[in-house]
Amino acid sequence: MRLKIKEGQNTSIVLRASGKLSMEGRVMPIPGPGEVVIKIGACGVCSSDISRAFKKKAYHYPLVMGHEFAGEIISVDAEDDAALLGKQVAVFPLLPCFQCEPCLREAYAQCIQYHYYGSRNDGAYTKYLAVRQWNVLPLPVGVDLRDGALTEPVAVALHGLNRLGLSGGGNRGVERVLIVGAGFIGLVGAEMLRMSCPDIAITVADRNQYKLDLIADPATERVLLEPNQGLERLVTERGGQFDVVIEATGAPSVFRETIRLVRPGGRVLWMGNIEADLLLPQALVSMILRKEISILGTWNSSYAGRAPSDWTRTLELMANGLRPSRYVSDFVRLEDAPDILRRLNERKTGKTKDNIIKAVILPHHE
Numbered sequence: 190m191r192l193k194i195k196e197g198q199n200t201s202i203v204l205r206a207s208g209k210l211s212m213e214g215r216v217m218p219i220p221g222p223g224e225v226v227i228k229i230g231a232c233g234v235c236s237s238d239i240s241r242a243f244k245k246k247a248y249h250y251p252l253v254m255g256h257e258f259a260g261e262i263i264s265v266d267a268e269d270d271a272a273l274l275g276k277q278v279a280v281f282p283l284l285p286c287f288q289c290e291p292c293l294r295e296a297y298a299q300c301i302q303y304h305y306y307g308s309r310n311d312g313a314y315t316k317y318l319a320v321r322q323w324n325v326l327p328l329p330v331g332v333d334l335r336d337g338a339l340t341e342p343v344a345v346a347l348h349g350l351n352r353l354g355l356s357g358g359g360n361r362g363v364e365r366v367l368i369v370g371a372g373f374i375g376l377v378g379a380e381m382l383r384m385s386c387p388d389i390a391i392t393v394a395d396r397n398q399y400k401l402d403l404i405a406d407p408a409t410e411r412v413l414l415e416p417n418q419g420l421e422r423l424v425t426e427r428g429g430q431f432d433v434v435i436e437a438t439g440a441p442s443v444f445r446e447t448i449r450l451v452r453p454g455g456r457v458l459w460m461g462n463i464e465a466d467l468l469l470p471q472a473l474v475s476m477i478l479r480k481e482i483s484i485l486g487t488w489n490s491s492y493a494g495r496a497p498s499d500w501t502r503t504l505e506l507m508a509n510g511l512r513p514s515r516y517v518s519d520f521v522r523l524e525d526a527p528d529i530l531r532r533l534n535e536r537k538t539g540k541t542k543d544n545i546i547k548a549v550i551l552p553h554h555e
């Protein structure tokens with residue numbers, strides 16, 4: 190059953206090999222059993238896509254990347270789903286097996302044999318994509334596709350705050366929180382933390398003033414890190430003073446310094462996708478013991494279809510005014526996706542100082 194029939198090809202950005210991206214026409218998807226076809230309205234570029242595209246981290250080739258997306262349902266498989274036609278939806282990218290032990294606990298993000306749009310399966314750097322109906326959540330009234338596409342990374346940040354017990358109001362004895370890294374997840378995490386805990390003193394540290402300037406809340410302290418110094422000065426001046434330190438960069442050196450920055454008995458949240466091995470000197474391991482620090486990991490986000498989860502909570506926050514697209518620095522056409530990926534990679538490897546915080550692809554913009 191189709192709302193509109195579009196003839197012709199499904200333009201897609203295809204990763205053919207590490208560093209090799211091309212724009213190709215693929216066959217238009219049709220919904221398989223239990224699937225719906227989405228006209229992709231917007232798709233975020235995740236930093237993991239940079240590793241997939243340029244650091245041989247792709248699961249296989251060829252691959253269409255893109256796991257942060259929202260769009261409009263234009264065709265459905267089952268007659269029963271006809272009411273979904275025309276609905277704007279966000280899409281949970283993980284396809285659980287529903288059979289393993291974590292799946293039976295509904296901890297789908299920990300599924301041990303999952304599929305994933307944009308990684309193990311083709312994703313949304315394309316105009317149209319067939320996805321499982323279970324994975325779609327309608328966007329609340331007033332939330333547009335550009336914000337809806339960012340449900341996934343916002344839910345990841347919210348999940349991190351959940352791990353600290355700081356997402357549902359109440360400070361739980363926490364007075365000072367440091368977030369290292371003003372990338373998209375750090376920035377949106379700081380904003381949500383402010384929404385749920387107005388009394389907490391929040392500090393955000395980054396090397397990039399442009400990123401820090403995107404913090405709208407005047408009560409949030411911004412610390413500009415000197416390019417060659419890393420966290421040294423902050424550690425010297427404020428080490429041991431934060432109740433909670435959140436790592437949101439992925440740099441191993443920052444993971445290490447969180448141990449010095451947190452107060453005795455404090456908590457550290459490791460959230461960034463770590464980029465290389467982490468060497469922990471004996472003195473720092475000793476510090477973890479002596480300070481009795483709790484180091485928490487956080488991974489992905491919870492999703493349970495229409496039942497309450499990080500995803501439904503994220504959409505509620507957006508319905509109440511959270512606009513994550515304000516942290517998007519670049520909206521680009523599909524044909525410009527390879528170029529923005531290259532620029533993001535050059536920035537990541539230090540070749541340029543481009544101020545790209547977050548890029549979002551708009552596949553139907555000409």
Ligand SMILES: [Zn+2]
Binds near residue numbers: 235236237256
């Ligand atoms: Zn991602």
Ligand SMILES: [Zn+2]
Binds near residue numbers: 300
């Ligand atoms: Zn499973």
